[in-house]
Amino acid sequence: MSRSRQLFQLSPVVVLFTCLLLALPLAAQDSADPGFQKWIEDFRKTAIKNGISGEVYDRAFKGITSPDQWVLDKASYQPEFKAPVWQYFDNRVQKRAIERGKKKKQKLQSWLDKIEQRFGVNPNILLAIWSIESSYGAILDNDKVMRNVIRSLATLAYADPQRKKFGRQQLLAALKILQSGDIDESHLTGSWAGAMGHTQFIPTSYQAYAVDIDGDGKRDIWNSVPDALATAASLLSSNGWRQGETWGYEVTIPERKLPAGKLTIGEWEKLGVKRANGEPFPRKNDKAELKLPDGRDGPAFLMLKNFFVIKRYNNSDRYATAVGLLADQIGGAPGLVKDWNRPFTPLDSTQVEELQKLLQEKGFYKGEIDGKAGSGTRKAIRAFEKSAGVEVQGYPSKEVLQLLKSQ
Template sequence: MLVRTLSRRFSGAVAAAGLFLAVIASGNPAHADAGFKQWVAGFRATAAQSGISRSTYDRAFRGVDSPDLEVIEKARYQPEFTAPVWDYFDNRVNEHSVAVGRQMAQKWKPWLDRIEAKYGVDRHILLAIWSMESNYGEILKNDRVMRNVVRSLATLAYADQRRAKFARTQLIAALKILQSGDIDESHLTGSWAGAMGHTQFIPTSYQAYAVDIDGNGKRDIWNSVPDALATAANLLRKNGWQTGRTWGYEVSLPAGRKFPSGSVSLAKWAEMGVTRPSGKRFTNPAENAVLKVPDGRGGPAFLMTRNFFVLKKYNNADKYALAVGLLADQIAGYGQLARDWQRPFTRLSYDEKLELQQRLSAHGYYDGKADGKIGEGSKSAIKAFQVQAGLSPDGHPSLEVLQSLRQR
């Protein structure tokens, strides 16, 4: 949860972090380690003032003798998301994420029944969040991604002085989680910014919303899928989720008209000629909605209702909330968009993307995992192949590139 928001918060290097990395680059990491150990020793008093016992502190920092350099790099070099809108959605709302979501809906049906009944949040929304946050838990198995939360947050508090207050607050919260007994120190893992578990909660959000729905006495979002999904549902409910209501509608816009930027009723939108592609009427015409066209007037258009903005409480980005809504709808069987994103190439299916990565790997262009997700490594490999093949090096995962690879 909030990983991208945190990325924005931590973007931009600060002098302290720059000096810290300069020490490492100079070949004298022992000096930086000594400074870090001194910071850890000094933070003990701050933790004690917040109710953290000596034994908890010692357990948390056992073996944490040096800062995590990868955390510093990620904090310093997190760019704002500038990729085309179709790139974001293609990697998150696709045949694979939908198929796995439906499998998980069956596997966890008894728990989803209980969670939906207790919190009033649609199960497909929860499944979509689970997919977006941790790929249905698969990311938790990746040791290259998951890190010691205490070490990560201590590193940020030590090396990034402009963000130190936030990192210290999260670190105290993490120590309280450990002290509560919900998780032990060996399993208190998360992302580089401290987001934890199947549904990626930062420590303070965990404290505010975590629940123990499986009844084992622990709020375990790391190992208990029911606890993780119920925790996500609790966050949405407490932030105003409206049971039985949608997040929004895909709509068709009449050509040549200008529309208000604010929130007006669905009935008013209908009067202005805004319709659903299916031809169905809006379910609750008195409900207010805001028009969003993330890909411009040439791409799909949406009327966003209140639940869309509740989803943004999970991650304050329109793209994130829309991806959750679209993925949830497809898992539920409502079908794909009537108007697709404006891509400058022919889109590949998920299986074709896997084939693309496998062929790039076989020809020595790609050394990453074949997972059907086109990240920076895949794009660089595509560009390298395009250059050698005499194609325009745009890095797009296109049918044209795949066909060219098949001919090799």
């Protein structure tokens, strides 16, 4: 039945209301926020003072009438606990990420060679960053995660007291990206905090490092994987990446107390520090710092200059270590000699997927089947363990998988 015939069968009042509703722009049907609309109007003057044209500004904010509550929820979210070391690395340096990285490397070899020739950055490092930042671009198709960058940053600038300055600064940079023509409004998407594209650059970092390596006239980190990887390489190169050198070494350490700070590799050797795989260190004069991410009983590392360069991408020891370990294994190196401290027998990512599917079938899990044992998976495991009458631990272990299969 056509819409017009349906309307004529309704009461006159309903018909009038329906017609008025259909005539409204889609965005106007949301709960408009007058305070936010006033803020947008006022910020227009700031944008123009910073070189943004009124036309670009108005086009960017067309249809935006209220803050994004999802962004505010993400901004205020405080995790109940810091992920254990084993969980952080298991979710990033895992079988699927390594296999996909190797396939991407084969497919993009000519571009990776070109990027390495220009910036001197190891392609495996770029692939590892791509994996950790966006799961090789998979999150870009997730509408629940990727939002309108203009609305997200305006939301932070307007309604988040802790991030107002960040929101304003990044919003101005995002508007300049639109004005440059590198991307249009409909494709300017990013995380709740405005991290954009395959390699998740915030707008100011994009402005500083973005590269058009595919030669189409646009620095497009959303749709061009070569541009995105070259942009990551540009950031690392600009911050002192040392070509041909690694990021760090897994080592064994003596029982005695070792000094903090940086020493040469030769000096560390005299203190009893050796490579875990038994091979010699290639350069004895390199400065390195000892890191123990999981305490003295876990893997130990001597971190070199490139480790600290990776931290310019994300200022986290765990992040930089994960990038390095994943990059090495994409390049064909074996895994760690000494495993992380864990009170259970671990699963690989394929087995975690199987565990998630079984938990879902039994009604304990509602999240994504992604092979990553995050807080949602561990919560589901605890619920299952409680129902099964066993000790509640929440570990993604082979023991739990076997118990699920047996029931």
